[in-house]
Amino acid sequence: MDPPEPDEELVRRFLLGETDAFERLVERHRQRVYNLCLRVLGDPEDAADAVQDTFLSVLTKLRQFRGDAAFTTWMHRVAVNACYDLSRKRRRQPLLRLAGDQDLPEPELGPPVPDHAEESAGTHDAVVALREVPEEFRVALILADLHDMAYEQIAKVLDVPIGTVKSRVHRGRVALARAMGITNREPEAPARASEDQP
């Protein structure tokens, strides 16, 4: 079995006019970008919008990609910016929806049940609690602990010093634990699930 074609080679082929190469890039990274956006924004519809914006931006800006960073790093930066843009938009959304969205349901506080039906209560707590973590800590935390991205790469994605990334990750972890209701020194997050059982 041949090794997968590197992203940079797909970019090169796309720039030579091979549309299929772009399609493969989208298919390869769709899952990862969607989960990033879902955890950052906390809403599946918003996440889908942000992913569409991400890939449209990638399509438009791909000619500006110079290869001085890995394609995945560059694409994550585009995705994070798409999330920030949508997040800013959503903060104003209740005002905009006055125009005629009265029939729409209230925004959910967390992702819908089907996405997490198989998860334990502790996991669901973590997913919901993520939304209470300040955004800049949350993004660093998601990239580090959910996407297993190295701090150095996160620093390139967020364009901040690596020390700032490490601090944000630590502060994000502490904020998440507190949002989950963990207050003592023992890691009791997983145990919370069993407390809910009969």
Added chain:
Amino acid sequence: MSHPDALLAEYVDGALAEGERAAVERHLGSCERCRDEVALARAARAALASVPETPAPSDLGAVAIAEARRRAESHPDAGAPPGRPAWYGWAGAAAGIAAALIVLALVLPHVGSAPATTAAAGDEAAPRAAASPATSVETQNVNYDLPGVESLATSSRGQEGAVLGSNDQATQVPVAASVRPEERISFADAVTCLDRAFTDPTGQQAPAGQLVRLIQARFRGVPAVLGVYLLSPGAGQPANIVRVLVASSRDCSILTSTQATA
């Protein structure tokens, strides 16, 4: 006492070198705050480790793929300037001519004519059938959604300026989401963009009707051009249809359209 937050992240990861780890542990021996935080951080890290991936919808990215194909089919050459779609090359040259022709077509019928009196007297619901053609781009710090565009069509039937958000503090969006200077689009490019997005591919028919407003704003977060057109139902009837066409100002793809009839 200063607290080594940056080191604490790697300490929790178990990724510190021996010397740094020993230094952190010495600090932890005398700092209750950091001991608590390390315990909390470990709990959070463990909780996140059990969060599964959520399957992405299978059609996610389809819009971008379709757009890539559309661009490739319409402009198979890959030699576009960096950062700009290939069509900018010829569109830029054609825009001036197209805009001049469109402005002439819109303005000439009104040169020397009586003031706007085409609408039947006393018919308050009649649209601005003889409204002035658009000759400039209105820049609005508004992020439209579909109801907003529909409201734009409805309000444009009879009340000039009564457009959702145009003068409404409640619908202003933050500067970061507004139209950025580098995204500003000229009148000619905006008209060309709408024409390109909404030209019938088989009949080569540009959007019909009289362009009465041309707005640059955002639609669902995407930089957009909104054209408000007045149309007649035909048979010599006065124009009583308002159509709003919305295209992305980034790539002139169709974002949405709607119309309202008096």
